[in-house]
Amino acid sequence: MSLGFVIGESKPTFVTAITSRALSVGEYIKISSDEGEILGLVERSAVSSAAFTDVKNFDEASESTEIAELNKRDKTFTAHIGILGFLENLRKGQSIIPAIPPIPGTEITLPSKQDLEEIFSPKKEGWVSIGNLLRNKSIDAKVNLDKIVSRHLGILAMTGMGKSNLVSLVTKQISKLKGTVIIFDYHNDYTSLNIPRINVIDAKINPRLLDSEQLSDVLEIRESATVQQRVLRMAFTENVKKSSEFWKRLENEVDSIINSDDNKLKEIRSSAYRVQDIVEDAQRRFEDILDPDMGDPISFIKEGCANVLNISELSEKQANVALAFYLQQLLKDRKDASIAQHGKTKRKRNFKFNSPVFVIIEEAHVFIPKDHDTSAKYWAAKIAREGRKFGLGLGIVSQRPRSVDLNVLSQMGSFAIMKIIQEDDQRQIASATESTSRELISQLTSLNVGDAVLVGQWSNLPSLVHVEEVKEKIMGADQSAINAWAKADKMKGIAIESTQGLVQKDLLLD
Numbered sequence: 001m002s003l004g005f006v007i008g009e010s011k012p013t014f015v016t017a018i019t020s021r022a023l024s025v026g027e028y029i030k031i032s033s034d035e036g037e038i039l040g041l042v043e044r045s046a047v048s049s050a051a052f053t054d055v056k057n058f059d060e061a062s063e064s065t066e067i068a069e070l071n072k073r074d075k076t077f078t079a080h081i082g083i084l085g086f087l088e089n090l091r092k093g094q095s096i097i098p099a100i101p102p103i104p105g106t107e108i109t110l111p112s113k114q115d116l117e118e119i120f121s122p123k124k125e126g127w128v129s130i131g132n133l134l135r136n137k138s139i140d141a142k143v144n145l146d147k148i149v150s151r152h153l154g155i156l157a158m159t160g161m162g163k164s165n166l167v168s169l170v171t172k173q174i175s176k177l178k179g180t181v182i183i184f185d186y187h188n189d190y191t192s193l194n195i196p197r198i199n200v201i202d203a204k205i206n207p208r209l210l211d212s213e214q215l216s217d218v219l220e221i222r223e224s225a226t227v228q229q230r231v232l233r234m235a236f237t238e239n240v241k242k243s244s245e246f247w248k249r250l251e252n253e254v255d256s257i258i259n260s261d262d263n264k265l266k267e268i269r270s271s272a273y274r275v276q277d278i279v280e281d282a283q284r285r286f287e288d289i290l291d292p293d294m295g296d297p298i299s300f301i302k303e304g305c306a307n308v309l310n311i312s313e314l315s316e317k318q319a320n321v322a323l324a325f326y327l328q329q330l331l332k333d334r335k336d337a338s339i340a341q342h343g344k345t346k347r348k349r350n351f352k353f354n355s356p357v358f359v360i361i362e363e364a365h366v367f368i369p370k371d372h373d374t375s376a377k378y379w380a381a382k383i384a385r386e387g388r389k390f391g392l393g394l395g396i397v398s399q400r401p402r403s404v405d406l407n408v409l410s411q412m413g414s415f416a417i418m419k420i421i422q423e424d425d426q427r428q429i430a431s432a433t434e435s436t437s438r439e440l441i442s443q444l445t446s447l448n449v450g451d452a453v454l455v456g457q458w459s460n461l462p463s464l465v466h467v468e469e470v471k472e473k474i475m476g477a478d479q480s481a482i483n484a485w486a487k488a489d490k491m492k493g494i495a496i497e498s499t500q501g502l503v504q505k506d507l508l509l510d
């Protein structure tokens with residue numbers, strides 16, 4: 001059935017159409033050109049009414065409603081359509097843009113269910129469903145998991161719009177395929193995710209494996225306290241690292257600086273006292289976090305599982321050190337494993353991971369910030385650049401894309417972008433994604449919870465989808481203050497009643 005016609009000036013990548021009804025942004029249409037059937041995406045949609053043009057006052061507006069109702073030709077529905085390519089090629093995952101623009105007058109129709117299914121829900125290995133097309137609800141929206149592991153994924157949206165839900169869904173799908181996922185969980189969002197093969201680990205740091213700068217960070221020595229940092233550098237010797245009594249040995253080393261007769265060391269004595277306090281204090285304060293006897297933290301991660309590394313107990317600096325450590329070790333392990341696999345040496349070695357790993361970093365604006373360097377950022381950037389070669393995929397999640405390092409962001413081969421209102425955020429996303437998706441990105445303000453724009457290599461085409469809600473865990477639902485207050489008040493009532501009961505009973509007993 002005819003939906004409309006191409007009008008005005010057409011371009012190979014863009015046409016304007018007049019249609020019989022208002023088209024929705026994100027809707028797919030078919031253009032039947034002489035060269036073959038072309039698929040297009042409605043990027044902007046407008047409705048105008050002749051009767052309401054130049055209306056200047058209330059009475060005119062009121063009369064115009066009647067005229068508009070009577071006149072069938074009153075409404076004009078205009079759609080701006082981005083051309084995605086020939087249908088035939090899109091079915092094979094290739095986008096070939098016509099050389100000749102569709103001639104004005106060319107008919108526009110709706111694609112069939114089969115047309116859309118062949119493109120958006122291919123029945124191929126590695127493609128999994130994450131929801132449905134937003135404007136064509138009966139079509140499954142599938143993504144290619146291979147592409148996110150090899151070319152990385154960015155999940156960006158305002159707070160509460162469904163990022164963690166999508167992370168849970170992707171994790172669930174990868175774990176169904178017995179793949180390895182590691183989530184750095186900064187807000188304790190995933191520890192109760194109820195999916196098979198989940199492995200929750202309370203992230204700890206083994207101080208022996210750090211350098212003195214990292215140890216200084218985890219002990220929370222201030223950045224400006226350069227003398228204290230110097231003391232720690234001197235005290236944190238190789239012998240301390242190897243000692244069976246790590247803390248005691250470290251304290252001894254600091255003591256020997258305090259007690260030294262060397263004039264140079266006397267000058268830094270007061271800072272050494274401070275370090276002594278800090279080291280003593282840290283053993284108590286960070287008892288659950290710093291563990292010199294834990295061995296290699298990587299050994300707790302299980303291959304073929306959804307590993308949730310709970311870093312919620314760590315301060316930002318500690319989390320940064322932990323993240324940098326894990327990322328560095330993971331890259332090293334995957335690098336060694338793939339060199340051994342592809343290299344000529346027949347020597348078998350044991351690697352922690354013998355298959356690709358997908359690592360997800362929540363709060364990426366904290367760990368991979370735009371305006372300063374962190375060690376986690378250094379390793380994340382390295383994985384973004386090199387991970388592809390070694391089967392180490394990176395997923396970065398943020399509600400402040402404008403504050404995430406653009407170098408890392410633009411290495412993400414695929415994106416899921418949900419509602420975003422801030423223009424700075426939209427600009428940053430536009431610079432990190434391909435130009436063809438920018439029109440879609442301008443639609444981000446109008447999305448609802450769970451709606452997402454998918455762009456990049458994990459989908460055959462840029463698309464607007466509604467992500468399925470993961471039932472295994474109701475994620476980060478907004479806390480209802482009203483409910484909590486009512487509950488607290490009720491509890492108070494019960495408490496008063498029971499104490500009154502007690503008092504009365506006591507009185508009776510008296």
Ligand SMILES: Nc1ncnc2c1ncn2[C@@H]1O[C@H](COP(=O)(O)OP(=O)(O)OP(=O)(O)O)[C@@H](O)[C@H]1O
Pocket residue numbers: 157158159160161162163164165166399449450451466467468469470474475476477478
């Ligand atoms: N696809 C979806 N369909 C329906 N509801 C959803 C969907 N995704 C998320 N929600 C709901 O929205 C709420 C917030 O979701 P989620 O925790 O995933 O958001 P977020 O973007 O990770 O937020 P934050 O920035 O605070 O981490 C949850 O209550 C969840 O149930």
Ligand SMILES: [Mg+2]
Pocket residue numbers: 163164165189476
């Ligand atoms: Mg979240």
